[in-house]
Amino acid sequence: MGKHTQCVHSGSMADRVTRGLNTPIFTSSSFEYLDVPENVYPRYFNTPNQKAVSEKLRALENTESGMLFSSGMAAISTVIFALASSGDHVVMQRDIYGGTHHFATAEFERFGIEFAFVGNAAQEFEKAIRENTRLVYIETPSNPLLRITDIAAVAKLAKSRGILTAIDNTFASPINQNPHDLGIDIVIHSGTKYLGGHSDLCCGAVLTSQAIMDRITASAVNFGGSLNAVTCYLLERSLKTLGIRVETQNRNALALARHLQDHPRVTTVYYPGLETHPGFDIARRQMRGFGGMLSFELDEKQIQPDRFARKLQLITPALSLGGVETIICAPALTSHVKVSAEDRREMGISDGLFRLSVGIEDVDDLVADVDRALE
């Protein structure tokens, strides 16, 4: 099935009692255990609503198995702690979501997990791999600089050494990019972003093979970051329009990126769909669309970043991303505030950097709002 058909139909559980079209919300946290094939319980990740949405996402990412979590970080931390133990080594891309970066620097050492941050060229991963490396972790396009990592090259390299690979596919969404098809073992999403899409829920997802999922599940039931039935239902409802939302966001972001690139008060635009982006050729190869996220820097000699943000009328300065409404943030004050100033400098995140999460509004209104504030 095509992506839009999967969005609408995969995993849906018709209501056999009333013959309603939608998956009912099953609120029980207690299920009978006699004469059933497995014990069902929310923290075992196997309730009907959890299964319905996991199946839709599994289909969209073309993996054997899917699992939902209560946040993106619950998904990321569970995957890493399930697959890496004391004495193991993890190679991580340096330019990633600030929360994931902070998770590594704040938690790994306490649990005896060694790690290295590397640039996003495949050779950098190769150089960092050691005898005890168990996992290679990437994010592309990355948060917030939209750097592009060659997914197939990293997957091939890790596979040749018998090392598992995981990717944060949040920025691309399964509409624009399917990393498992390119050889990545584990695909992770902060579902709080594009999958939810309406800035009103928090969840995460992991999509992988059944064998790897069995290993992750063994730890996940202990860590307990499962998702409740009502949020599962909201997510299922949102996913039905994921394809049309993301395609509109792709179009709007490309138009805004081109517009900003030509503006005299903007010095740099980071968007993988611009021919001038260093990752453009790789992005074109591995993505179907370039996504709804872009970043840019203003010419601070001409315009104060804070004043610009306050002059916007339609676009709201706000945390998070991936919703239907266009929002803007300064990563140094939001998504990467927990990353030290020195690490931010090393990552290339300036204090004046803005990140736009482009929504589904009429693009002319977005352009007009940006132009008015720049003026």
Ligand SMILES: Cc1ncc(COP(=O)(O)O)c(C=O)c1O
């Ligand atoms: C790329 C990326 N991955 C993961 C996360 C963490 O997700 P959550 O906030 O749902 O835990 C975020 C949150 O901003 C993100 O931007």
